[in-house]
Amino acid sequence: MTAATTLLQWYKRSGRDLPWRKTRDPYHILVSEIMLQQTQVDRVKLFYARWLAEFPDWKQLASASNTQVIHAWAGLGYNRRALMLREIARSIVKNGVPQTQSDWQKLKGIGPYTAAAISAFAQQKRTMPIDTNIRRVLGRLLLGLPYPQLADDEKIQKATEVFLPKRGKFYDVPQALFDLANDACGKIPDCGRCPLRKECKAAEKFLRGNIVAPKQMIKKAVERKHRNKPYPDRIYRGRILKLVREEKSAASDAIGSIVDKTYESSLDQKWVEAMIERLVAEGFLKRKGKKLTL
Numbered sequence: 001m002t003a004a005t006t007l008l009q010w011y012k013r014s015g016r017d018l019p020w021r022k023t024r025d026p027y028h029i030l031v032s033e034i035m036l037q038q039t040q041v042d043r044v045k046l047f048y049a050r051w052l053a054e055f056p057d058w059k060q061l062a063s064a065s066n067t068q069v070i071h072a073w074a075g076l077g078y079n080r081r082a083l084m085l086r087e088i089a090r091s092i093v094k095n096g097v098p099q100t101q102s103d104w105q106k107l108k109g110i111g112p113y114t115a116a117a118i119s120a121f122a123q124q125k126r127t128m129p130i131d132t133n134i135r136r137v138l139g140r141l142l143l144g145l146p147y148p149q150l151a152d153d154e155k156i157q158k159a160t161e162v163f164l165p166k167r168g169k170f171y172d173v174p175q176a177l178f179d180l181a182n183d184a185c186g187k188i189p190d191c192g193r194c195p196l197r198k199e200c201k202a203a204e205k206f207l208r209g210n211i212v213a214p215k216q217m218i219k220k221a222v223e224r225k226h227r228n229k230p231y232p233d234r235i236y237r238g239r240i241l242k243l244v245r246e247e248k249s250a251a252s253d254a255i256g257s258i259v260d261k262t263y264e265s266s267l268d269q270k271w272v273e274a275m276i277e278r279l280v281a282e283g284f285l286k287r288k289g290k291k292l293t294l
Contacts, residue, residue, distance in 0.1 A: 003141065003199040004165050004173055010195040011176035014183065016041075019048055021175060026097055026122040027058050027089075033114050034085050038078055047076050058097075061089040066283050067294040074245060077238060083283060084109040101127055117174070124171045128160045133181035134174060138163070140185065144201030146211045188213055226271045229262070236260060237275050241284055249293045252276055 015021075018041065020032035031051060035044045054072050055061040061069075064086055073082035088107050098104045104115035116129035128134070130153050139148025142159040164170050184194040189206055197203040205211050223232035239259035244250045256263040256272040263272075276292065279285040286293050 002163075002165070003196055004163055004170075006195055006199070007176045007180065008169060008172060011172060011179060015176065015179050016182070019045065020121075024122050024124070026118055027061075028052065029118050029122040030088070030110075030114070031085065033117050034081050034109075035076060037081060039076060043076075047073075055089075058089045058092050061086055062093040070241070070245060070284060070294055074242070078234075079238070079241060079284060080282070099123070101125065120171045120174055126164060126166070126170050128157065128164060129174055130156060134177045136187075137177050137181050137185045140189070140202035141196055141200045144205070146202050146205055147214055227267065229260070233275060236272075237279060240272075240275060240279060244285060244292050245294055249291055252287070252290045252292055255292075 018032075020028060023029065032044065032048055035047060035051075051072055054068075055064060064072075066083065066086075069082045069086050070079060073079055076082075088109055091107055092098075098107070101115045101119040104110050104118050105112060110118075113129045113131050116127045119125040119127050120129060128138075130138070135148050135150070135153065135156060138156045138160065139145040139152055142163055143152065143155060145152060148156065164173055180194070180196070184190045189203075191197045191200070191203045191206050194200065194203065197207075223234060225232050229236070236259050240250075240255055243255065243258060250258075252273065253269075255276070256265065256268055259272075260268065276285065276287070280287050284294070
């Protein structure tokens with residue numbers, strides 16, 4: 001029995017019950033993938049059903065206004081994802097649903113991982129999407145690397161050619177790897193309960209207890225911050241958008257003190273104005289004089 005077969009048997013018994021695993025609709029799969037970027041699974045489950053109720057297909061989303069999309073996305077954060085998803089829908093309504101991984105990747109906002117994920121989960125193609133979780137599991141299992149890095153992806157993909165079955169439900173293997181990463185193969189793995197511990201090239205290293213986990217797995221992105229503010233601009237931009245969305249409108253010269261408890265007009269108003277201007281330029285807000293609306 002191959003490692004992939006063992007994994008799929010474990011997945012059949014222990015896999016998570018997630019709504020986007022019950023469909024092969026490329027639109028539904030893409031919505032889940034975009035929502036899952038930088039958002040926890042349990043949170044996405046709540047928003048996924050609500051989004052599909054409002055925008056059930058490409059056409060409905062493509063015809064939605066910025067205001068409708070922003071309201072529907074409210075609470076998920078990283079609002080650019082919502083407008084990007086709408087732009088992808090418009091492209092697909094115009095040009096049709098891509099049929100290959102390379103064609104998916106031609107759409108603005110879809111990178112190698114997402115293109116592979118849609119190809120595997122919606123179109124049942126034999127491909128391996130590699131994200132942080134799959135990199136960790138396959139790097140350990142196939143290459144014996146306790147803490148694989150982005151630079152190891154090419155070697156992991158090459159090893160995957162042998163690991164991934166050529167027949168059967170090979171398209172479910174990535175989903176099974178996600179669940180194994182969640183269940184047993186975390187930053188500090190629980191090798192004793194892993195169904196692949198006998199096949200894993202890194203398991204013995206961990207079981208001997210001589211592996212030291214790095215303090216930081218992924219280098220943190222450098223985010224824009226204003227003088228002594230405790231949070232990056234992204235957080236304050238989200239607060240501005242939330243305020244305008246909930247209040248229907250807001251005055252630009254009054255926003256600073258509402259979204260920032262440490263706001264000082266002489267030091268911070270230009271900063272607040274710059275964030276507002278970026279939100280306007282990106283299509284999130286409209287401005288008429290000092291009045292801001294979605």
